[in-house]
Amino acid sequence: xxxxKISFACVLFSWVTFASAQKIxxxxxxxxxxxxxxxxxxxxxxxxxxxxxxxxxxxxxxFSTVVWFHGGGLTQGSKEIPAAFxxxxxxxxxxxxxxxxxxxxxxxxKDAAASIAWAFNNIATYGGDPSRIFLSGHSAGAYLATMVGxxxxxxxxxxxxxxxIAGIISMSGQAITHFTIRNEKGIKELQxxxxxxxxxxxxxxxxxxxxxxxxxxELEMLGRYEENAYLMRMMKLAGHKQTTLLELxxxxxxxxxxxxxxxxxxxxxxxDSNK
Numbered sequence: 001x002x003x004x005k006i007s008f009a010c011v012l013f014s015w016v017t018f019a020s021a022q023k024i025x026x027x028x029x030x031x032x033x034x035x036x037x038x039x040x041x042x043x044x045x046x047x048x049x050x051x052x053x054x055x056x057x058x059x060x061x062x063f064s065t066v067v068w069f070h071g072g073g074l075t076q077g078s079k080e081i082p083a084a085f086x087x088x089x090x091x092x093x094x095x096x097x098x099x100x101x102x103x104x105x106x107x108x109x110k111d112a113a114a115s116i117a118w119a120f121n122n123i124a125t126y127g128g129d130p131s132r133i134f135l136s137g138h139s140a141g142a143y144l145a146t147m148v149g150x151x152x153x154x155x156x157x158x159x160x161x162x163x164x165i166a167g168i169i170s171m172s173g174q175a176i177t178h179f180t181i182r183n184e185k186g187i188k189e190l191q192x193x194x195x196x197x198x199x200x201x202x203x204x205x206x207x208x209x210x211x212x213x214x215x216x217x218e219l220e221m222l223g224r225y226e227e228n229a230y231l232m233r234m235m236k237l238a239g240h241k242q243t244t245l246l247e248l249x250x251x252x253x254x255x256x257x258x259x260x261x262x263x264x265x266x267x268x269x270x271x272d273s274n275k
Contacts (some may be wrong), residue, residue, distance in 0.1 A: 038107030142173025
């Protein structure tokens with residue numbers, strides 16, 4: 001359990017040291033529906049939004065997978081395969097989910113869980129290892145990854161044990177109840193709330209490894225660093241042994257570029273420790 005302030009030089013070292021992978025070919029398949037055909041046909045918005053893309057190493061076995069959720073405040077944004085993850089020996093699943101105000105909580109959390117369940121149920125057919133599935137995202141996407149990873153009820157609905165997740169890497173995610181959910185409930189944006197829609201509500205000792213990355217506390221938005229520092233502290237008090245908080249010196253909320261190599265380093269660390 002630790003907290004670190006990371007400089008750009010440290011990030012660059014991590015990228016050079018840990019991001020290289022053998023030259024192999026990659027495939028990408030787009031617009032896969034992760035709900036059943038029946039569910040998709042019954043709801044036009046599910047049919048439109050609940051799709052994913054999968055980028056994976058060709059003719060390889062046992063690779064790690066990152067389920068990646070885009071940001072956008074739960075009100076905007078689209079699925080993506082970040083360029084920084086490509087050709088690193090990883091599979092990346094970029095997920096679309098339904099957005100507010102067309103839907104309200106918890107629909108987008110259910111979508112996140114459904115897409116993760118799809119990964120657990122299907123990744124082996126692409127050559128991936130189901131025991132090496134990681135969750136990540138930026139901002140609202142990080143919120144979704146952390147919510148589903150810490151609150152086991154979402155994946156239980158799909159008969160998936162959240163403790164099977166190899167690791168959670170949150171990039172500038174909310175640890176309290178997301179501001180869009182508070183807005184849906186008529187709660188002011190500057191009124192902090194911790195209810196069952198807050199990752200902080202679900203701290204537990206047996207959760208998967210948790211890496212929390214934020215921008216500089218003086219440059220981040222709306223106390224984002226402090227939320228994550230509180231989550232780190234409460235995970236420690238709950239008995240969790242693998243929560244780390246990294247603060248990226250000099251970066252604000254849009255801190256993904258220096259955070260991407262830290263994600264790859266974390267995947268390597270966990271994968272090596274499980275050999």
